[in-house]
Amino acid sequence: MIHQPTFLFIGGTEIIFVLFIVVLVFGADKLPEIARGLAKGMRQIKDATNDIKHEISNSAKESNILDSEVTKNVKEELNKVKDNLEDFTGSLKRNE
Structure with missing residues (x-):
């Protein structure tokens, strides 16, 4: 096709x-x-x-x-969670 x-x-x-x-x-x-x-x-x-x-x-x-230090810390934490989630979903995709 x-x-x-x-x-x-x-x-x-x-x-x-x-x-x-x-x-x-x-x-x-x-x-x-x-x-x-x-x-x-x-x-x-x-x-x-x-x-x-x-x-x-x-x-x-x-x-x-807007406190730049607070937003910077929040962004860092969000990036950590995002990376952990990608690692988790990546391992799930590999196990399928």
Whole structure:
């Protein structure tokens, strides 16, 4: 049985068909301009989300809500539990 790779539940033939329709509608000369516009929009969204993250972390630090030492210890403990769980599930998978 031939297994075709899928991307977001869309197969390769569907992607090619959609690209073909896009070329027919917009023309080959407009595709780079459309791609640049999409990339610029994605960059602006990424920058906006990074700004929001920085604002939240800065306001948390100013309000003493976020204690970096406490969060660091919690992250270390969570990583230890995660590693132990992976070791346990790994041994279970090997025993099957």
